[in-house]
Amino acid sequence: MxxxxxxxxxxxxxxxxxxxxxxxxxxxxxxxxxxxxxxxxxxxxxxxxxxxxxxxxxxxxxxxxxxxxxxxxxxxxxxxxxxxxxxxxxxxxxxxxxxxxxxxxxxxxxxxxxxxxxxxxxxxxxxxxxxxxxxxxxxxxxxxxxxxxxxxxxxxxxxxxxxxxxxxxxxxxxxxxxxxHMFDNRYGTGQSTLDGILRATNYLIAGSTLVVAGYGWCGRGLAMRARGMGANVIVTEIDPLKALEAVMDGFRVLPMEEAAASGDIFVTVTGNVNVIDAPHLQRMKDGAIISNSGHFNVEINIPALEQLAVASHEARANVVEYTLADGRRIRLLAEGRLVNLAAAEGxxxxxxxxxxxxxxxxxxxxxxxxxxxxxxxxxxxxxxxxxxxxxxxxxMQVRIDQLTAEQQAYLSSYAIGT
The missing domain is CATH 3.40.50.1480 (Adenosylhomocysteinase-like)
Structure with missing residues (x-):
């Protein structure tokens, strides 16, 4: 074959x-x-x-x-x-x-x-x-x-x-x-997504406001890595438990409608559709960078972006810049596809x-x-x-302990108490 x-x-x-x-x-x-x-x-x-x-x-x-x-x-x-x-x-x-x-x-x-x-x-x-x-x-x-x-x-x-x-x-x-998921999704996605954004844009992460949509394992890793590079990280979520975890991890948590006005860089990692939608696009600042690290290119409403735009052009490899009617420019990376694989090596x-x-x-x-x-x-x-x-x-040449017979017996017993 x-x-x-x-x-x-x-x-x-x-x-x-x-x-x-x-x-x-x-x-x-x-x-x-x-x-x-x-x-x-x-x-x-x-x-x-x-x-x-x-x-x-x-x-x-x-x-x-x-x-x-x-x-x-x-x-x-x-x-x-x-x-x-x-x-x-x-x-x-x-x-x-x-x-x-x-x-x-x-x-x-x-x-x-x-x-x-x-x-x-x-x-x-x-x-x-x-x-x-x-x-x-x-x-x-x-x-x-x-x-x-x-x-x-x-x-x-x-x-x-x-x-x-x-x-x-x-x-x-x-x-x-x-x-x-504890390693690939968290450490792999966290590093490779930022790698894709950097290769596509050469943008300075330090001092920027980076919005992470979704605080699952991929979002956790991305938020952690972005903060490590000096970004001010905002997390958006629909799950109250994950949102609470993000707050406890030290991140700002906002609805996307509010985060849209503050973000310099946006990354969706939710597995859902239209996470960045027309109302969000209408609130973004001039020069906002939008990207996706979820599997399908549906997390950003690209048809809505195209309808809002009066012009578009390829600004760099893997970067299309859309100009809106009021002159604001929004930069879409890698056609809204997996930025870590489309603009980098995964x-x-x-x-x-x-x-x-x-x-x-x-x-x-x-x-x-x-x-x-x-x-x-x-x-x-x-x-x-x-x-x-x-x-x-x-x-990795890392060794760990093993349970002793006494410890195994303790863990399998209900008779030993205070």
Whole structure:
């Protein structure tokens, strides 16, 4: 099976980048080394719709080392690293269908080409592969053992499918693993989002007012990192508990309508639609920068911005400046898509090491438990989470204590009191 990439001549560059990332992914490398010997995925077909990055490439290499037949497509039109796609096809013989900037038709053609391998396990980043299977390729569902989902947005979609009893096979919510969201979402998104904003704008974070929409794990990490760079951080929220946490963490919490007038930089990380809407755009100051680090480009109401604007132009790569009727300029980054991937390289490999270890071990779990799971959304089994944390600590040469027999007995007893 032959993949589709922008330029096969980029394969050499892609291989160098993949090998560089691999040096920071010791957990995944240890799994790959073991699987090369044991081949636990032999005979399994895996269809993956993920961001085509250097880290994803090392996950694909690991699945192949385990014996699986794998095909990969992009989960976002602007997140593909073209040299990586070329190397996966030419160097690693892993069929990859991804071109940075592909239009909607090509995006879904690539999804269908991955589905043409008749996968038994799916790997998703946003649930577009699962959705396409259920709506346009339902004849393939009978062969599906299960799937994994990497993102908060995808898990929301899948839980909605489960609630309406239309989900046809079990999905493991990799996003909800502790070794995923506590590290990938918080430290990965926090660093990579600011990296994307800086690469796109070269704007000074220190002294600016940065508005974070959403105080989930991604929002927590972003707010923390922005404050560390000297920003005055405002948080907007709809959940009273998360809003209270943000206040206790030392951030200002305001409704978006109020924050809109104060912000220099805005970042949405909610997984919801029109978080920045027309009324907010009408209150923003001249030169405001708006960006999104949620999975889909719906968190900013871009059609409303286009209607309000009397002119627009590309001010820099990944920056479109819209001029409103009153002369104010609003700068949209990366077409409202994931700014950390569209304008930068995404999360550091060291944190994706744990996320993709979860993907690999969850695929192994699904294969071993084929036919035993109901069609619903499952948590990553705790032993997998614990093992990944143990392997990561070992790779960092960090040792921890273990319970003594006396301590184990104490924790399992109800008889010992004051």
């Amino acid at each position: 032959t993949g589709d990439c922008k330029d096969p001549a980029l394969a050499g560059e892609g291989q160098r980048l993949i090998e560089w990332a691999d040096r920071s992914m010791p957990v995944l490398a240890s799994i790959r080394g073991q699987w090369e010997r044991t081949r636990p995925l032999a005979g399994l077909r895996i269809g993956a719709c993920l961001h085509v990055t250097t880290e994803t490439a090392n996950l694909m290499r690991t699945l192949k080392a385990g014996g699986a037949a794998v095909a990969l497509c992009a989960s976002n039109p602007l997140s593909t690293q073209d040299p990586v796609a070329a190397a996966l096809n030419a160097v690693y013989d892993l069929p990859t269908f991804a071109v940075r900037g592909e239009d909607n038709d090509l995006y879904y053609r690539h999804i269908h080409q991955v589905l043409d391998i008749r996968p038994q396990v799916t790997m998703d980043d946003g649930a577009d592969l699962v959705n396409t299977l259920h709506t346009r390729r339902s004849e393939l569902l009978a062969e599906i053992i299960g799937g994994t989902e990497e993102t908060t947005t995808g898990v929301i979609r899948l839980k909605a499918m489960e609630k309406e009893a239309v989900l046809r096979y079990p999905i493991i919510a990799v996003n909800d693993a502790l070794t995923k 999360h550091p490999a060291a944190v994706m090491d744990m996320s993709f270890a979860n993907q690999a071990l969850s695929a192994d779990y699904l294969f071993k438990n084929a036919g035993q799971l109901e069609p619903r959304v499952y948590a990553v089994p705790e032993p997998i989470d614990q093992e990944i944390a143990r392997l990561k600590l070992a790779s």
